[in-house]
Amino acid sequence: xxxxxxxxxxAQNLGVATIVAVIVIGLLLAVFITKLVxxxxxxxxxxxxxxxxxxxxxxIESAAKKCNATFFGIHVEPHxxxxxxxxxxxxxx
Numbered sequence: 001x002x003x004x005x006x007x008x009x010x011a012q013n014l015g016v017a018t019i020v021a022v023i024v025i026g027l028l029l030a031v032f033i034t035k036l037v038x039x040x041x042x043x044x045x046x047x048x049x050x051x052x053x054x055x056x057x058x059x060i061e062s063a064a065k066k067c068n069a070t071f072f073g074i075h076v077e078p079h080x081x082x083x084x085x086x087x088x089x090x091x092x093x
Contacts, residue, residue: 067087077084 067090077087
């Protein structure tokens with residue numbers, strides 16, 4: 001009798017152990033990949049928001065000179081006191 005030989009009982013146990021190992025590894029990979037995908041989505045959303053805010057900021061500089069600057073739909077008054085007075089004169093006409 002050879003001890004190293006694989007019998008049907010050992011093969012069944014090895015099959016069950018392999019199935020359990022594949023399921024556990026699959027679950028761990030699913031959790032890791034899900035976290036990785038969520039992190040990637042968050043990074044993309046943050047980059048898009050930063051680009052939109054940057055675009056709004058650059059548009060404010062040019063619109064402030066025309067006294068109609070808005071930042072995400074909210075009217076913004078110019079910081080420059082001289083420009084602020086000119087805008088008040090224009091709106092009080």
